[in-house]
Amino acid sequence: MRSEICEMLGIRYPVFQGGMAWIADGKLAAAVSEGGGLGIVAAGNAPADYVREQVRIARSLTDKPFGVNIMLMSPFADEIAQMVVEEHVPVVTTGAGNPGKYMDAWKAAGIRVIPVVASVGMAKLMTRLGASALIAEGGESGGHVGELTTMVLVPQVCDATTLPVIAAGGIADGRGFAAAVMLGACGVQMGTRFLSAEECSVHPVYKQKVLKANDLCTMVTGRRLGHAVRSLRTPFSRGYEKAEYGGMPDDELEALGTGALRLAAKEGDPERGCFLAGQIAGLVNREQPAREIIREVMEEAEACLCGAKTPGGHHE
Ligand code: TUI
Numbered sequence: 001m002r003s004e005i006c007e008m009l010g011i012r013y014p015v016f017q018g019g020m021a022w023i024a025d026g027k028l029a030a031a032v033s034e035g036g037g038l039g040i041v042a043a044g045n046a047p048a049d050y051v052r053e054q055v056r057i058a059r060s061l062t063d064k065p066f067g068v069n070i071m072l073m074s075p076f077a078d079e080i081a082q083m084v085v086e087e088h089v090p091v092v093t094t095g096a097g098n099p100g101k102y103m104d105a106w107k108a109a110g111i112r113v114i115p116v117v118a119s120v121g122m123a124k125l126m127t128r129l130g131a132s133a134l135i136a137e138g139g140e141s142g143g144h145v146g147e148l149t150t151m152v153l154v155p156q157v158c159d160a161t162t163l164p165v166i167a168a169g170g171i172a173d174g175r176g177f178a179a180a181v182m183l184g185a186c187g188v189q190m191g192t193r194f195l196s197a198e199e200c201s202v203h204p205v206y207k208q209k210v211l212k213a214n215d216l217c218t219m220v221t222g223r224r225l226g227h228a229v230r231s232l233r234t235p236f237s238r239g240y241e242k243a244e245y246g247g248m249p250d251d252e253l254e255a256l257g258t259g260a261l262r263l264a265a266k267e268g269d270p271e272r273g274c275f276l277a278g279q280i281a282g283l284v285n286r287e288q289p290a291r292e293i294i295r296e297v298m299e300e301a302e303a304c305l306c307g308a309k310t311p312g313g314h315h316e
Contacts, residue, residue, distance in 0.1 A: 001298055001305075003186040005133055005164045009091060009112060010065050012036030014187025015177075015294050016135070016166055017194045019069020019093055020276070021045060021143070022265035023202045024194075026057025028290070031199035033064040035291035040067040040093060044261070048079035055087050065090045067114070072097030073144075073227065085109040093135060096144045096227070098122070103129045114166070118146025123157040133164040135189055140170030142191055142278040145220060145230050151183070158184030172280040174300020181305060190297075192278040197290040205268030207287070209234075209275055215282035225253060232275040236260060240274075 003014045015037035021044025029039030041054045058066050068089045070080050073096045081102045084092050095116040106113050112132040117123045123134055136157040138150025150169040158165050167180035168189035180188050195210055221240045222229045231237050264273025
């Protein structure tokens with residue numbers, strides 16, 4: 001089940017690990033890359049030195065390719081954009097904005113740039129600016145979400161670009177992988193599924209919440225301030241929603257969200273933490289080594305795509 005993205009990046013399986021802020025560290029990225037996928041260190045809102053340290057940890061644990069995800073709304077985005085060049089990171093993915101101003105420098109450094117796009121317009125722009133591939137992420141995903149679902153975004157992005165497209169949002173198993181391929185994608189990115197990996201050092205309270213979540217456990221907040229975020233329904237997210245629609249001033253609302261993601265991921269704070277997770281969390285219910293996750297997804301996808309499985313998931 002190799003695809004053009006495997007040749008381009010030198011990876012065995014076209015499976016990316018999502019760039020989960022404060023969660024996707026050097027250890028998780030290395031485990032995914034060792035398992036044959038593309039591990040990704042997430043920068044999130046962390047300072048450049050923290051991210052550099054994680055890059056070095058990943059490099060000490062694997063000699064396989066891995067990437068860094070840069071969250072473009074971060075106050076440290078400029079420094080991290082420079083850091084990936086200094087550290088010779090082979091692949092950069094971006095999220096939550098337009099990476100246009102960094103593209104020339106990254107390309108000159110030989111970095112493969114793979115932006116997350118949430119619309120056809122952004123897909124066309126990134127194609128023109130010289131991206132190596134695109135990640136089309138639907139709003140089923142956890143974290144910062146766009147307007148479109150994976151089902152409608154992926155085929156429209158595939159038709160709008162000649163680049164390889166990685167599908168993301170709502171994909172956590174081989175059926176999702178196979179569906180993505182049917183929509184025109186050549187690979188997938190999974191966040192929530194890799195959050196459950198044994199090598200994922202997210203706080204145990206966070207991991208357990210995701211493992212126990214069902215299909216209806218997530219909600220979207222933050223639309224009023226222009227950055228919608230999908231997270232588990234918790235006292236924090238409900239309180240935020242109340243404040244959002246209750247007329248709290250913008251600056252106070254902004255302050256309410258600040259640091260909540262780190263509190264969830266690092267401290268497992270059930271009251272004040274913001275637990276980002278995708279709608280597919282209901283399907284993710286056990287901890288497994290990253291290598292096993294990748295193998296299971298690829299085997300199931302192959303079975304689906306080769307006709308061994310009928311629609312609906314029943315074996316013939
Ligand atoms: O970025 C994500 N997911 C994230 S980022 C994050 S940290 C955060 N902290 C505070 C507020 C918001 C987020 C947690 N999860 N996914 C990739 C993604 N990118 N989804 C949607 C987009 C996107 C949206 C708009 C990409 C480009 C874009 O372009 C808009 C423009 O024109 O600048």
